[in-house]
Amino acid sequence: MSTSNPSGNVLEVRGVSKSFNGVHALADVDLDVPEGSIVGIIGPNGAGKTTFFNVVAGALRPDSGHVRLFGKDVTGLPPHRIAHAGMARTFQLMRPFGSMTARENVVAAALTRGGSHKDARLAADEVIDATGMAAWADATSDSLHTAALKRLELARVLAIRPRILLLDEVLAGLVPAERAPVVDLLARLREAEGLTLVFVEHIMQAVMKLSDTVVVFDRGRVIASGEPTEVVADPRVVEAYLGQELTGA
């Protein structure tokens, strides 16, 4: 798929709405994600953040609106077609193959890019090192604790070598000492490989550190968007989200 997209945006979302039984999970959402940028999405529980990822990644068809990826309209395409175009995502609930080792799960992800088993094993070794999984990479996935599963989920999507990555709360369940290496890795991948990243996160330290742009969802709408320091000072954002969240972050 071409990168010669005149807008310079990897992802463009226009007027996307999605309702469930009359509940507006998304209401007329617009979002631009420039190539190589990091966009942090925040908002209270039920604001529509996961629904947004589901629509963008093809798991849900929007009721109206459009999603463009690398300049091409991908609205309503199935997830595998969108993945093939260069987008990968993580899930809040991780679904590794439990009887396989962590390493085998990462190799399986790398194989989805095509190429040989040998290439997939090399790619897996690289992300296993980068995500700090080496010590337990040969444990079966169903024996892993939450922090390890989070790392595995991240390694799995990185092994796919996406051009744009959607991360849904990859830091939740990690203690602060475990979060820093993941945040550093994401920053490095953007610098080294030009990875474009859109991430949903409640850990505000990470949001402030990583994001070029912070987008705030509330009741299905984007209520603020802009530079991190400006957005967190916006009274609407404090009222909708940060007032309660900052005390617990």
Ligand SMILES: Nc1ncnc2c1ncn2[C@@H]1O[C@H](COP(=O)(O)OP(=O)(O)OP(=O)(O)O)[C@@H](O)[C@H]1O
């Ligand atoms: N499959 C579904 N069926 C019915 N309602 C749904 C479904 N998915 C989401 N919703 C509703 O849509 C709204 C947005 O939910 P969503 O999970 O997108 O929010 P969120 O911002 O990701 O929340 P959280 O931070 O808790 O993950 C909520 O009211 C939720 O109950």
